[in-house]
Amino acid sequence: xxxxxxxxRQMKALVLGVRDDQLSAPTPCAGVSVGDxxxxxxxxxxxxxxxxxxxxxxxxxAPPPPSVDDLPTDWxxxxxxxxxxxxxxxRDPAAWExxxxxxxxxxxxxxxxMVVMDxxxxxxxxxxxxxxxxxxxxxxxxxxxxxxxxxxxxxxxxRNGLFGPVIDVPxxxxxxxxxxxxxxxxxxWRP
Numbered sequence: 001x002x003x004x005x006x007x008x009r010q011m012k013a014l015v016l017g018v019r020d021d022q023l024s025a026p027t028p029c030a031g032v033s034v035g036d037x038x039x040x041x042x043x044x045x046x047x048x049x050x051x052x053x054x055x056x057x058x059x060x061x062a063p064p065p066p067s068v069d070d071l072p073t074d075w076x077x078x079x080x081x082x083x084x085x086x087x088x089x090x091r092d093p094a095a096w097e098x099x100x101x102x103x104x105x106x107x108x109x110x111x112x113x114m115v116v117m118d119x120x121x122x123x124x125x126x127x128x129x130x131x132x133x134x135x136x137x138x139x140x141x142x143x144x145x146x147x148x149x150x151x152x153x154x155x156x157x158x159r160n161g162l163f164g165p166v167i168d169v170p171x172x173x174x175x176x177x178x179x180x181x182x183x184x185x186x187x188x189w190r191p
Contacts, residue, residue, distance in 0.1 A: 001096050002113055006138040007120035008087045011041065012080040014124055017133045023068050027130035028189040030164070034130040035068025037123055038075055044103075044123075045082035048116045051102035051109075052089035062104040090116065114148050121145045122183050129189055142176045149182035 015038065023035030032040075043063050050058040064070075072078055089095055090113055100109045107115075121141055128135035137145070153166050164184030169177050177187040 001090075001093065002117050002144055003140065004087050004090050004113075004116060004120065007117060007124060007141050008083040010136065011120055011124045011127075012083050014127045014131070014133055014135070015041070015079045016076060018127065018131045022131045023071070025130045026191050027126045028185050029126055032066065032126075033068055034127055035071055036066040037127050037130070038079065039068060039071045040066035041119075041123060041127075042071070042075065042079050042082060044116075044119050045079065045086045047102045048112070048119075049082070049086045049089045051100040051112055052086070052092065052095035054095075054098070054100050054109075058101070086116070114144065117141060117144050118148050118183070122180070122185065125180065125185070130191060132191075137176050142179065146175050146179040146182070149179045153182045 018034055018038065023033060023038070025034045026032075027034055027037055029037065043066065047058070047063065096109050096113055098109055099106055100112050102112060102115075105112075121137055122145065125135050125137075127133070149163070152163055163182075167181040167184060167186050169181030169187060171178075173181075173187065180187045
């Protein structure tokens with residue numbers, strides 16, 4: 001079981017640090033604004049919370065593209081609450097057993113939990129960069145995301161919708177920067 005609390009805590013701090021005038025700011029995700037990513041985080045928190053609980057009838061279709069226009073007016077309180085619910089759901093050992101569905105994908109629950117970790121960390125970094133906030137990633141989450149992005153960089157892995165093309169990062173770069181590159185992000189990206 002992975003501990004989703006550290007990246008969720010980081011994400012909550014980032015959400016609270018986004019100013020209204022930054023919602024339209026670009027992020028390392030091409031064509032996706034800070035506000036679009038906040039909408040995505042809100043949706044993913046709900047979808048992956050339900051995937052952890054294996055709620056029947058949920059997660060069967062891909063979500064609509066994220067849009068700042070769909071961001072609720074109370075996003076600064078709603079998203080942190082949703083992230084708390086997400087973390088609580090994945091603390092149950094049963095969440096990591098069997099198979100589950102989210103966003104139209106069915107996979108082993110353990111793999112789905114890894115996707116959640118990756119989403120929280122990489123999109124946390126994206127939001128931090130887009131909004132000019134500092135970002136830190138704890139060592140355990142960094143290691144988990146590096147392992148996941150390393151697998152995703154292997155030939156035959158369907159990166160479509162998850163990652164952009166691999167960005168070459170020097171082999172002596174930090175483990176986190178190498179994970180970013182494997183996840184299709186340039187560690188030096190600035191708006």
